[in-house]
Amino acid sequence: MKSQPVSAPLALWLDPETALSPEHNQALQVSGWAVMSVNTLDHLLAHAVDAAMVVLHLTLDVTRLKAVQQLLLDANLSLPVVCRVDRNDLDLAVEATQAGALTVLAKDDVRPAAWHRVHAHFKPSGTRTPNTPVRQVVFVDPASQHLLALARKVGQADVTALLVGPTGSGKEVLARVLHEASGRAMGPFVALNCAAMPENLIEDMLFGHEKGAFTGAHREQKGLFEQAQGGTLFLDEIGEMPMHLQSKLLRVLQERQLTRLGGQSVIQLNVRIVAATNKDLKQAIAEREFREDLYYRIATFRMRLLPLCERPGDIIPLAMQSLVQQAAQPWRLHPQAQQMLLQYPWPGNVRELENVMRRAVVLCTDHHITPAHLMFDDWLTHNIAAPKEQASLDAPDIEAGAPSWPLVVPVAVPTSPENMAPSVTHAAAPAEPPVDLQSAVRMNEHQVIMATLASTPSKTEAAKRLGISPRTLRYKMAQLREHGMNMASAC
Numbered sequence: 001m002k003s004q005p006v007s008a009p010l011a012l013w014l015d016p017e018t019a020l021s022p023e024h025n026q027a028l029q030v031s032g033w034a035v036m037s038v039n040t041l042d043h044l045l046a047h048a049v050d051a052a053m054v055v056l057h058l059t060l061d062v063t064r065l066k067a068v069q070q071l072l073l074d075a076n077l078s079l080p081v082v083c084r085v086d087r088n089d090l091d092l093a094v095e096a097t098q099a100g101a102l103t104v105l106a107k108d109d110v111r112p113a114a115w116h117r118v119h120a121h122f123k124p125s126g127t128r129t130p131n132t133p134v135r136q137v138v139f140v141d142p143a144s145q146h147l148l149a150l151a152r153k154v155g156q157a158d159v160t161a162l163l164v165g166p167t168g169s170g171k172e173v174l175a176r177v178l179h180e181a182s183g184r185a186m187g188p189f190v191a192l193n194c195a196a197m198p199e200n201l202i203e204d205m206l207f208g209h210e211k212g213a214f215t216g217a218h219r220e221q222k223g224l225f226e227q228a229q230g231g232t233l234f235l236d237e238i239g240e241m242p243m244h245l246q247s248k249l250l251r252v253l254q255e256r257q258l259t260r261l262g263g264q265s266v267i268q269l270n271v272r273i274v275a276a277t278n279k280d281l282k283q284a285i286a287e288r289e290f291r292e293d294l295y296y297r298i299a300t301f302r303m304r305l306l307p308l309c310e311r312p313g314d315i316i317p318l319a320m321q322s323l324v325q326q327a328a329q330p331w332r333l334h335p336q337a338q339q340m341l342l343q344y345p346w347p348g349n350v351r352e353l354e355n356v357m358r359r360a361v362v363l364c365t366d367h368h369i370t371p372a373h374l375m376f377d378d379w380l381t382h383n384i385a386a387p388k389e390q391a392s393l394d395a396p397d398i399e400a401g402a403p404s405w406p407l408v409v410p411v412a413v414p415t416s417p418e419n420m421a422p423s424v425t426h427a428a429a430p431a432e433p434p435v436d437l438q439s440a441v442r443m444n445e446h447q448v449i450m451a452t453l454a455s456t457p458s459k460t461e462a463a464k465r466l467g468i469s470p471r472t473l474r475y476k477m478a479q480l481r482e483h484g485m486n487m488a489s490a491c
Contacts, residue, residue, distance in 0.1 A: 009052030013037045014044055014068070015084075017057060023110040031116035041071055048072060049156060053118075054081045057107060058092060062099045069100060076158040078183035078230075082118055084109075138321055141313030143306055148177065154301045155181030160253070162298050163276040165305030168351030171276040172236060174305060178274055179232040187231025190224050195240035203245055204261060207252075213262025225258055225269055232272045238298065239279035239290060250294045273298060308346040308353065315341055318350060322357035323369070334370045344376055352377050362465055363451050372455075375448055446480055449473070 011033045013020050020037040028035045036051075038044045044054065056068055065083060072079055080102035085092045087106040096104050105114055139148040154161055155178045163171045172191060179189045194202060208223030224233055235241075241249070252258045256269050275298045284290035308315060316333070319341055323331040346352055360373040449466065456462040463473040 010034045010036060010047075010050055011082075012044055012047055012051045012054045014039075014054060015057040016040075017059070021110070027110045027112045028115050030112040031118075033115065041067065044068070045071055045075060048075065048077050048079060051079060053102070054079055055084065056081055056101075057084045058096055059086075061092070062095050065096055065099050065101060072183075076156065076183060078186075080186075138314055138317045140317045141311035143311045144314050147174070147303060147305070150303060151177045152181045154178060154303070156183070157301075158182070158184075158272055159300040160273045160275070160298050161301045161303060162281075162295075163274065163303050163305060164281075165276075165278065166307050166349055167278050168349035169305040169307055170350050171278075171305055172234065174303065175232070175234045175274045175276065179234075179272075182232070182272065184231050184272055188228055189232050189234065190228040191234040191236060192224055193236045195237035199242050199245075202241070203248065206245075206249070207258050207260055209261035210263040213260070217262070220260070223258070223260065225252065225271055226267060228271045230270055232274055235273065235275045235298075237277060238275040239277040239281055239284055243289070243291070246291045246294050250291060250297060253294075253297050308349040312342055315346075315353065318353055319357050322354050323361065326358060326361040330367065332368045334368065336371050337369050337374055340371050340374055348377055359448070363448070363455055365455055372451060375451065445476075449476055449480065453477075 009032070011028060013024075013035055015037075016039055020035065025035055036047060038047065048054075054068060054072075056065060058064055065081060068081060081100070083093075083096040083101040083104045084107040085096065085104055087108065093104040103118060105118070139145050151174055161175075161178055163174055165171055175191075176189060179185060192202075192205060197205060204221070204223070206223050206225060208221050208226055209217050211217060211220045252269070253273060257266050258269060259266055281290050281295050281299075285292045285295060308318075316338055320331070320333065323333070341353075341356075348355070356374060356376055357369075359375045360369045363373045363375070364370075449462075452462045452465050453459070456465060459473055459477075460470055463470045466473065468476075
């Protein structure tokens, strides 16, 4: 059989009566499919995890189709089935469609166009096939790779999962990994931040309402549970959900059905729940802020995301990925800048790292990030001492560009000098911190202005980079002089 690119979705060809013909094989390959012939249900099940669809030959009735569907259902897999029937057996074609086949083709149809339509129908523009990693995520540190492997295993099992970790550590990214590694990957991924919605709106958003259920309900509205049918519902910050809604959520999870607000009919659900929190739910249970029975319902698998400072192997790859996302041109990261990134404690985790790299892109004019371009959120740790020049001679600049930097890193831990991550050390805070928050914000603003003025040829260009008018920049420069800062080099 002709080898296929790794990105080609796999079609399992099940036809006990007739072997896979060279014509069919060629037609599927031309239309973008990799093909594997299987002769038994056991053989089918052994490879179903890696497949994108099943091509099934039907003869007398749909018994074989139902057997395949039941086999996949028992294995918690959701693969579409394309049926091949005799060209003259219209009744069987209709029956197969009614029984849940994705589509029906004539068994002797070897036109690439026909199979290409199946491909297009199965994978609409902008979506992905299962087991084809396209999401821009980084799992380089050994702890992250272990978590990725666990997430892929849990993804294959249709169970609830609870993701625990600090704010900004990537809980929604891991939730999407769980979704995309599952048999529900072609279904919707719907997310709700339980802490960001008013209490009176969360219930309506989750469960929906019927027309006339309350004042202003001019039409029926499907809730997020219904919108996530066949896919995954991600409940972020579930620890902030009000107690009375926790009881309703528990009932829905137990019964797998709901009734809209103001409605009478019961709606059956086929949804996987992934929840996340940055709170200690066990402590919340002890303080009677979270239901214990709901905790055990959502925490079939509990996965903890480490703060960024505890997985240092991810820091430089995440920084380079962020640079690639900001602009298509190649970027370089100076060894001293790398060391500063590794030494910083990252209280804001990945989200803070992305902000730091965005600022560096604004301040840098030559696509070479140096320590002067790194502006950290927490000014108390901004004065991290950059490593001495001699200590960094063995570590070359890291270059990042869209064609070369890996966006998905489920691979062995890099061992090259530029990717090795030394142990994290926290820099000591300055002896005299600012009196209040406004002083800290003002100092950070002044640092950004000084760095921008130093890296641009004129004040007009500096104002443009800062997103302010030249007049505003002149006013802020006057403030800097009042604070005793030397502006001679910037004037």
